[in-house]
Amino acid sequence: MIGLMGKLRPVFIFSVLALFLAGCGEENLSALKPKGYGAELLLDLMMISIAIMLFVFVIVMAIYTFVLIRYRRKKGEEDFIPKQTEGNKSLEIIWTVIPILLLLILAVPTVQATFDLADEQPRSEDGSITIEVTGNQYWWHFNYPDQEVSTSQDLYIPTGERVYLDMTSSDVIHSFWVPSIAGKMDTNPGGNENTMYLEAYEEGVYWGHCAELCGPSHSLMDFRVVAVSSEEYDQWISDMQNIDAEATPETASAQDGKAAFENSCMGCHAIGNSPAGVGPNLSNFGNRTKIAGILDYNKENLVDWIMNPDEIKPGNKMQGYNVSEEEAQQIADYLMQLDHTEVTPETVSNSSGEE
Amino acid sequence: MEENTSSASRHKIDVHKKEHKEEMIHQVISFILMILFTFIAFGMVVLEISSYFVKPVLILLAVIQVVFQLYYFMHMKNKGHFMPAMMMYGGLTVAFFTIITFTTIIWW
Amino acid sequence: MSNAIAQQRGLAAAIWDYMTTVDHKKIAHLYLVSGGLFFLIGGLEAMIIRIQLMKPDNDFISAGLYNEMITMHGTTMIFLAAMPIIFALMNAVVPLQIGARDVAFPFLNSLGFWLFLFGGLLLNVSWFTGGAPDAGWTNYAPLSTTSPGHGIDYYVMGLQISGAGTLIGGINFLVTIINMRAPGMTYMRMPLFTWTSFITSTLILFAFPALTVGLFLMMFDRMFGSAFFDVTAGGNEIIWEHLFWIFGHPEVYILILPLFGAFSDIISTFSKKRLFGYSAMVFATVLIGFLGFMVWAHHMFTVGLGPIANSIFAVSTMAIAVPTGIKIFNWLFTMWGGSIKMSAAMLWTVAFIPSFTIGGMTGVMLASAAADYQYHDTYFVVGHFHYVIVGGVVFGIFAALHYWWPKMFGKVLNEKLGHWAFWPFFIGFHLTFFIQHFLGLMGMPRRYWTYFEGQSLATGNMISTVGAFFMALGTLIFLYNVVYTAIKEPRASADPWDGRTLEWSIPSTPPFYNFKQTPLVRGLDPLWIEKMEGRKGITPAEPLGDIHMPNGSILPFLMSFGLFIAGFGFIYQVDHNAWFIAVAVGMGLTLGSMLTRSLKDDLGYHIHKEDLIEKGEGKE
Amino acid sequence: MSQEDILNPKQMPSDPEKATPEGKNKFVGFWMFLGGETVLFASLFGTYLALVRSTSGENTPENLFGLELVFIMTMLLLTSSLTSVYAMYHMKNNDFKKMQLWLGITVVLGLGFLGCEIYEFYHYIHEYGFTFRSSAFGSAFYTLVGFHGGHVVFGLSWFIALMLRNRKRGLNLYNAPKYYIASLYWHFIDVVWVFIFTVVYLLGKVG
């Protein structure tokens, strides 16, 4: 009879191997590959805790294995009656005190990190950037109040500095999470406003998820954080400030599209600076890498989205308008030429992980 | 023999009666105090004394009243009330944490 | 022909018997069968979840249905499977372990069961009436208050009714343990299972009222237009989260503690040793119960409570690792120097130790507040709680069932099949849930209907799904074992395991009055003491005498059924006032039954001494 | 000895509520229940305190609450607590008639309380348009005070049922525990009210 551990081993090895194969996830999505201050701090904290846990686990398993092998009842021992020990004071003190010490070792950096990440810094005075984040079923609105710029789905931030987020929701609770840059924070409706900050080390396009169940399309409420150099960021801000919402598109199709858009879609979507509306702000839609956060960016998909959004994101609130397939094509042409800036996810030097 | 037990038990009953009387007196006293506290509590509010002073005093008076109720009216001070007391303390502990939470870390 | 009729009548009589029973051993059967069925339903829902997540961009079920699936899976497993099966064990074992003839409130005991069952049925009816609840088992507002349809209403009513049943059951066990112990059975001689049942009942007593209030507020918001969670009218959605977790965190210890007790008894029996550090074990149990009420906000680290609150709750959460660790080490040292027999019950127990330790450790990692900003609402959390729940609670249930099956049903479960069920379940368990920790860290949030190609999440999810099938296989083998044992195995003796506690001193299955003579307890592990002194049975504490027994009653069933009907009324009165008729009828039935109960004298009956002697001396 | 005989002893013990095992169980069980009720009301109080500032318009605690009525209600309920203590005193001395009498007085006082409360609610709704639905404060106020009112209704029905049912039977060991725990319940209602008048009305007035 092989010992229990012998039987256990293949299971663990299999899982570990599988992990190995998967790597540790995608560069721009995994919490295990930090690309920002928060994520790095937290990975360090995780490593401390994992080390402590492994230490304890090894001790537990050592005693466990020994006991199971050594004290297994053997043939002919059926009548053996072991000594009925009541307990052992010093042993019991040891396994009370040592865990307490280990937990203290974990508690100190935990508290430090918790306060560190709650840093609310004096705003605007020192020129730091504040962005208002609004979660909506199932999209994200980003407003730069000091710069009077707003956008949706893609959040542009400069690298190497702390960007402060003021977070709320317009409907149910969502949670804003960019694993490779920082931990998550809920966006609550009503007056429970939260704050957090992002500090990206490297330029890149990072994947964001909504992490609080918010309805059928909760798993489709993805967004991007586009981290660019501070020059590019300034460029982007000024480009965004100078968008002419009324500009006439070049192609005829796009012009028709503009008309159709203004006719059917403006009730919910804004072009130019706006507060969070019913639908995303589409000012820079031409620079998106994804449609509605999840679809590959191409005309076919966009038309598909306009024609039947509910099939793509069940339960989303884009509905109640009527456009023909042809109009949808024209609108697509119009929307896709809304690229008013040179700074796009594509230009970001390290747009790793995009498929 | 017969006689004996019954007189003994009558004696016991008398003792109990006396105990009950004594307890009753305690209860009446605590009732009077409760009424008094109630007057003080309402009086303080009617007289509009500074709220920094009134608030804690009001809470304190309420707590004392409740102690009277529990220990005298509901006999929690008597013996045979160990488990009841434990359970009330348990409930009060949870109640305490709940109220603290709801008055501090829920906003507004 | 006539035979068939007789049989039918026999069946009807048996059903009637169970509907009216107040015997704790039969109520245990009822709890086990209904809890077991709900476990299969919850398991089936889990399988559907795993099939949906098997590969990227899957659309095996729709997004809306997926949310209903996880909500019902979580709710069913926790409230309708795990808790009732625990109640089954407590009912079957606790009175026997303390040498009692009955529980303190036989009538309320039966009421508790029927309330749970009708609440559970009500909840599951939602599948057929246009959609189950879909806001997660945590049911956060305002997602829940704004959810269309009636799913959430079913959640509210179903849990309210079954929650009332649980509360009643909890009080019953508290009083049973406080008042009904046999002479000599002091608190510090109670077997660990009884101790943990006691603490669990206390937790139920203090935790469920918070849920009750939460559910009432939710009900008022959804059905009567109040504004507790409605931010547009000044409400505050965070209140729900607090109320839910003030209940919800103690709930997880409600689940695990009784099984800690079962493990303690099993380890001690199959190592042939007295439990190492008995008083430390008791102390640790009390401490876990106490600390369990001060940590709930660790589920809310990302809500924005601020760094001070987060730090306090982080540290208090970590503290729970200490008493739990005491338990782990005491178990290990109970086995140390023992003579370990690897029966099926022991196998599940032995497997529990490393599995639960892993789960507990990931728990401590979660407790590290800042780090939880990364873990929260990801598969890391899913991994954590299935490690503690499946590796702790479910393993514990299997272990306890193997151990006490002879007491409950008179037969020892087939050992070989027991081992056969264990291995696929055990392997499947680790396959399913170990990898989920990494999926979470790699960026997979929980409650996700699907994930995309190119996120490196496919392999892990596939492994996880394969594992779930192994668990299903293990469960099926266990079910087969139950049937096989019922047909093929011989009747069990009173004491098949060389047990140490009182329940093994009376026949398997015990007579309906349990103990012919109340036993005299002379120390910890009373049966073992008697055995060591060469006696065969326990010394009685009293001469043979009449036994007073309670009467059966159909009223608990009727009261619960009334609430079931009223539940529908409350749910649908929003659509049409005529539904208030159902409320009236249902409440009328319930209150009428209550009034009948309180106005009618029910004094029970006596079994006479002479009858006991006649019957008692037979083989069975 | 039959069960009947056990329950109707020639000599009533001095603690009739705890003289039988069933009585002891009821006694302990009911205290447990009260422990749970404490948490229940704490949750309601917590919710109330969290929402007390979520008023709409003029209907704030300061403007709404009048202390006269609350004072009368408090007196009624406190006194009824004492009268039920008297009832239990007579129960322990095995004086059934007097016990019923004092319970009757308790019920009358309780009904008076309930009448005031109904008037109060009616007043708020019709004079101020302050309802369960008008604001989160309204929801929390009516829920907290209403839950207490519900307890009063239940307690009164309980007393009345007991008094009617046992008026011919007199006191025995079967119904003594029931009387006793009903009176415990009544005291607990008073305990809750002490906090309601302090926290809701007085502190509400203080602001």
Ligand code: HEA
């Ligand atoms: C039976 C159920 C059960 C049990 C026993 C536990 C036990 C623990 N749980 Fe778990 N938990 C759940 C069920 C359970 N949990 C569920 C269902 C959820 C999710 C709910 C939801 O959101 O849907 C959850 C979620 C959850 C969270 C929230 C995560 C999040 O949503 O972000 C946290 C955070 O602190 C946590 C912590 C803990 C801790 C510290 C323990 C501790 O009690 C563990 C203690 C045990 C050990 C530590 C191992 C043994 C100890 C030693 C060998 C001694 C030495 C050890 C050290 C020094 C570390 N749990």
Ligand code: HEA
């Ligand atoms: C006691 C509690 C308990 C138990 C035992 C389980 C058991 C299992 N759970 Fe559980 N789970 C929860 C409690 C539990 N779960 C909770 C609380 C949640 C959170 C819900 C939420 O987010 O709101 C959750 C969420 C949850 C998720 C995450 C869903 C998501 O976030 O999107 C997943 C995914 O893998 C999962 C899988 C499983 C699996 C594979 C099992 C397996 O162990 C199941 C094994 C059992 C079987 C496989 C049954 C086998 C029998 C058959 C198949 C035969 C059927 C026959 C008939 C019906 C006749 N669960």
Ligand code: CUA
């Ligand atoms: Cu938004 Cu999930």
Ligand SMILES: [Cu+2]
């Ligand atoms: Cu918890």
